[in-house]
Every structure is written in structure tokens, then in C-alpha cells.
Amino acid sequence: MNNNLLITVEHLSRHYGPIQAVKAVDFELRRGEVLGFLGPNGAGKSTTMQMITGNLAPSAGRISICGIDLLDNPKAAKAEIGYLPEQPPVYRDFTVDEYLNFCARINRLSKDKIAAAVDNAKQRCGLTEVGRRLIGNLSKGFQQRVGIAQAIIHSPAIVVLDEPTVGLDPIQIREIRSLIRELASEHGVILSTHILPEVQMTCDRVQIINKGKLVYSDDISNLDQRMRATTLLVELRNPPAINELQTLPGVTQCDALGDNRFRVHHSLEQNPAEQIAEQAVKQAWGLLALSPERKSLEQVFVEITSSEQAHSHPEEHAA
Amino acid sequence: MMILTIAQREIRSLFYSPLAWAILGVTQLILAYLFLAQLQEYIHLQPQLKMMATAPGITDVVILPVYSSAAFIMMMVVPMITMRLVSDERRNKTLALLFSAPISMTEIIVGKFLGVVAFILIMVLMMTLMPLSLLTAASLDFGLLTAVIIGLVLMISAFISVGLYMSTLTVQPTVAAVSTFGILLLLWILDWAGNKVVDENASGALTYLSMLRHFEPFGKGIFSTSDLLYYLLFITTFLVLSIRRLDADRLQG
16 A cells, blocks of 8 residues: 555445435545645535545445545544534534543543643644633634644544635635645645635645536646636727737637727637737727736636536436 | 543533533422421421331431432433433534544443433432431431432433433434423323223333333332343433434435
């Protein structure tokens, strides 16, 4: 068994009655890697995470954690996992210290290590000052941090975080993202989100899941490629006739958006931005704005899922 | 080890809410009133008792009625303590914490059960302080007292196992409380119907199932293994049902 392979998931499936939430998903997680699970609501992200962490039994498939089968030997496998569900599982009438102590104990840390583990987790999650406060009185952001502290308290090999930045303010989001990057140095991290910038900032690898199926899995740099813009937004004070823009090299299509604004579609290989600027100066079009449009997650997502559907076999659609 | 950790958290959680304190206070107050009323009765009866050859002692006249009433009061109190055991965790989504930790369902259920049993032991201890206060002026039948305490603890533990199971069935603590109370009351009064059924076998079965029937011998100072087994089987059944129900959460989602 490869020592760096933390999770191996094979043909994981899950039904809820007639609804198939996850369909034959395969993936792996290596040490030192942050894997982003991306997908719209109801795509099966949370279900997959619940299965990896032993909160939900899979209908079919195999999950192996650090070489230990989760279904055959749940206790040993679960000891290697820290999990933060969508809603942090905190006891509101406990103080942060009491709660983390309890978490350390149910994760079978020995008595002499508990105090150090609690201190370490509090420090990493910025909870040192609120140790004696009741969790129920803390803000959502702090509760979320307590949830993360709980997930990392026993230094598990794998940390699974389900939408860890939901409901946080921008500063807290940045802090949590840097914490996740930091965690990746020692642990393998799985992160689910529907926020694209979050994936770009924190993850090494991305998996897009749609309607229970894994439709895309690649390194983050390749996703960036896919997101590269193929449209420019141009605003001119004295616009020329639209076909004059259309004849520029590299331009495949040009739409007038009104108010002297145009959307210029171009090929991936040739970006006409320079040409447009040049012509605008030469012919006194009065260039006001020229900016590449980045694709949104939705566009990338639609692209990926629709191309997936085009490639898949017809019998799968019938299923 | 894990069982004790879970049990300890349960006790802590109970005492962090005002409910536990309110229950301890109110029950103690009611039982103290009953105790004093019973004592008054005893003092009133004392001249007549002296005339009798085999007069019932102070333990029979004062203490046993108090413990019988305590059993009845507990039937109403236990559902309120047990209702939140699992349903509250399910509602607050904290079960995920226990499910993803390296502990088994059995450890979770038994831990929660023992946590509440420990709380009940505190109640029984407080209650027992009252008869013990009589030691300053009288002597007690310790054999009888011990038997009735064991009987009471066994019966309350059986109540708790029902409450725990009901709590695993629902997300609403109040629903768990109401259904627990319903079942307990039914089991309590089961032998009323049993007495009226003409068919010998049928009435035997109903009376056998009645919880009260198995508590009564303890009040006579009889510690019989069949009663002990009844309670142990009863508790085990409901604990196993609870474990299975909690496991179904994982299987069915």
C-alpha cells in the first residue's frame, strides 16, 4: 500500500429510496493535498463526505482510509479522520475548553496528551481567548472555528471539511482559508464548497460533482485554463460599424450590448485585445473600457457537465 | 472507558441545564412532604401499634410508602430527563461528532444510559437521606431498606431504557417524552386489566409484564432473581433496540 495514499474510494454509491444521490464515484487523496469538491446544491457533495467519515453507510462501493477499510474496521479508520459537517456539531451549553476536551477523549487521545492537543487546536484556530466562554454565546464564525478545532484535535491523517466558510465574514474566510492551507502541510484535506474563488485559492485538485456523478477531476491549474476568458468587453465613445470589429483577426463574433458597449468573442489561440486598442487609437473610436471577461463557475460548470453529457453513452441517460 | 466519557458528558449536560436542578428540587420537596405526612401517621398510630404482637416497624409504615410514591413520581420525571438524550443531538446535528469519532453505537447508547442512571442514583441518594435521618431516634430495618432501594433503582433504570429508545425515534424531545410516559403508564397499569381477564393464562401474561408486579416483592424485602432478570431483560431489550435504531440512522440517512 502506498504510504502517501490517504483515501481510496471505489465505486461509491448511495440511494435515498428511489433517489440515487451518489453514483459510482471513484477518487483518491494523497498526503499534503487539498482536494476541492465543487458542485451545485444537492449534487451529492455532503452525501459523499458523510460516507467517507462513516456517518452514512454506502449502498455500494469501498472506502479505504490509510489502507484500512472503513466498513470492516470502522474504529481504526475513523481514528484517522477529522470531520466538520455543514453545521458544526458543537454542544452549545459547553465552554470551548470543555467541548474540546470531550472531543479529544472520544477520539481516544491518552490522558497526558489531551491538554497539549486542546491547546494546540485552540491556538491553530484562534480560539485561545475564548476557551472559557460558552459555545452557544460565540458568533457563528467562532463556532465554525470550534468545529474545525474539533476536526483537527487528534491530528488525523485526513481532515474533511463540508463548506467550512459558509456564513463567515470576509476576514474570517481569509483566516480559515489560510488555516486550510496550513493544515495541508501535515494532513490531507477534503473541502466541499460551491464558491469558485475558494477552490482556486486553497485547493490543489478539483473534483466537480453533478447529480451524484463525478464529472471532472483535475489539477487546479488545468481548471484555470478552462476558465480562461474567450470574450472581451469593449466600450467605445464613437463606435464603428459592428462588422468592422468583426473583421479584426481572432474575432469570431461580436455582439452589441447597447450604450456603445460590445462583447467580442474570440478564439482561445488569438486574443484581439491589442488589435482593438490599436485600431481604437488609430481611428479615434474613443476607447473607454477593454476588459477580459472571466467565466463564472456556472459557465465552466455548464460547459463541463454538457460536454460530459455529449460524451456519455445513450444507455446511461436511460438509466 | 469511552462509555464513561459519554456518560460523564451526559451528566454534565444535564446539570448545565436548569431542568436537572428543577427536577431534583421538586421531587425532593414532594417526597419530603410525603415522608413527613407518613411520619405524622406513624406517631398517630403508635399507641395502637404497641398493643399488637407483630407490629409493623417504622420502616414498613413510614419508609415503604415513600419509596412506592417515589416510583410513581419517577414515572413522570424520567421521560423529562430522557427525552433529550438522542433527539436533541439529532436536532442540533451533533450526532455527527459521535458518529465520526472512533466509538461504536453500543458505547454511545450504553454511555448515555449510564449517564442518566448516575443522575437517578443522585436522586435516590438524596431521597434516602430522609429515612436515614430517623436513625437519630429509631432503628431501621436495613435489609428491607436495601431491598426497596435496589428495586427502585432497577425499576427507574427500566424507565430510562424506554425513554432512551423513544428519544432515538424522534427529533422532537416533547414527542419522546409523551410517548415514553404513555408506555410507562401502560406498563404500570397492565395488571389492572390482568386481574379482570377471566382466562388464567392471558391474565398471567399481562400481570407478568406489569412493572409494578415486579417491584412489589422488593417492598416486602424479597429479592428474587426472577424479578431481577425481568428488569435486566427489559433494560437490555430497549438498549438493543436503541442501538439498532441509531445504526439505522447511518444506514438509511
